[in-house]
Amino acid sequence: MVIMDIGTPTTAKPTAIEAVRTELKRQILGFELPPGEHLHVDNLRREFDVSTATMREALSRLLIDNLVTTEHQRGFRVRELSYDDFRNISEARKIIEVGALRSSLAHRDDNWEGNLFAAYRKLKLVEDRMLTEDNLELASEWHQRNKVFHDCLVQNCRNSWLIDFRRLLHEHSNRYLRLALKNNRKHRDVRKEHAEIFESAIEGNVEQCASLVEAHIDASVNDVAEYLPRSAEELVRTLDGEAVRSA
Numbered sequence: 001m002v003i004m005d006i007g008t009p010t011t012a013k014p015t016a017i018e019a020v021r022t023e024l025k026r027q028i029l030g031f032e033l034p035p036g037e038h039l040h041v042d043n044l045r046r047e048f049d050v051s052t053a054t055m056r057e058a059l060s061r062l063l064i065d066n067l068v069t070t071e072h073q074r075g076f077r078v079r080e081l082s083y084d085d086f087r088n089i090s091e092a093r094k095i096i097e098v099g100a101l102r103s104s105l106a107h108r109d110d111n112w113e114g115n116l117f118a119a120y121r122k123l124k125l126v127e128d129r130m131l132t133e134d135n136l137e138l139a140s141e142w143h144q145r146n147k148v149f150h151d152c153l154v155q156n157c158r159n160s161w162l163i164d165f166r167r168l169l170h171e172h173s174n175r176y177l178r179l180a181l182k183n184n185r186k187h188r189d190v191r192k193e194h195a196e197i198f199e200s201a202i203e204g205n206v207e208q209c210a211s212l213v214e215a216h217i218d219a220s221v222n223d224v225a226e227y228l229p230r231s232a233e234e235l236v237r238t239l240d241g242e243a244v245r246s247a
Helices: 007-029 042-050 053-064 083-106 110-130 136-154 160-181 190-202 204-227 234-247
Strands: 066-069 075-078
Touching: 007 042, 007 160, 007 234, 042 053, 042 204, 053 160, 066 083, 066 160, 066 204, 083 234, 110 190, 136 190, 160 204, 190 204
Parallel strands: none
Antiparallel strands: 066 075
C-alpha cells in the first residue's frame, strides 16, 4: 500500500484560510467592517493577497460562526444587528451559561475557588474606579476583567460542547453590548450583580447562582432594547463617535 505524503499542501492552505478568517472576524467584532457591509470576494482576496478559493473558504467559515450572511448569487455580507437577534442570542446564552455553570460548580475545587477570588477582586477594583473616573482605558480593562470573571465561573465545566457554544454566543452578545452599553451603565448597579453572583458561587449555592446569572443576562437584554442604535444612520453616528474617542 502506497501512502502519499501530502503534508505540505494540506498545512499551508488551512493556515492561510484560518489567518484570513481570524482577521476578518476581528474586523467584524470591532466594527471595522460594520453590520450590513458587502464583502466583495475579489477586493478582499487582493487585500489579503490570497486566492479566490482561500477567501471564499474563509468567508464560508465565518458563515458557520454566524458573523456573515449570504444571499443567492449576491455574495457575502456582515451580519446585521437587531434587537430580536440579540434577544434570541440571550435566550440561548441562558441555557448554555447555566448548564456550564452547574457543571462547573459540581466540580469546584481549590484552583477554581482561588481563580474566582482573584478574578472577582480585579473586576471589583476596576468597577470601583469607574465610579469616579471617566476613562476609556478603564472601560476597556473592565471588558477584559468582566470576561475573565465569567470565564472563571464556568472553568470547571466538564462539557466541552457547552464551553464551545458559550464562547460563540458570548462573541455575538458582546458585539451588541459594545454598541449599546458603552456609555449607559450608570443606571444599573452591575457591581452589585457581580458581588451577588460571586458570593453565591463561592458558597456553592447552585440554584441561587444560576438564577442570578439568568437575571444578569436578562438585564442586558433590557439595556440593549433601550440603547441599541435604531437605524443605519444612528449606527453610523455611534461608530463614528466611538472611532473619535478611540483615536
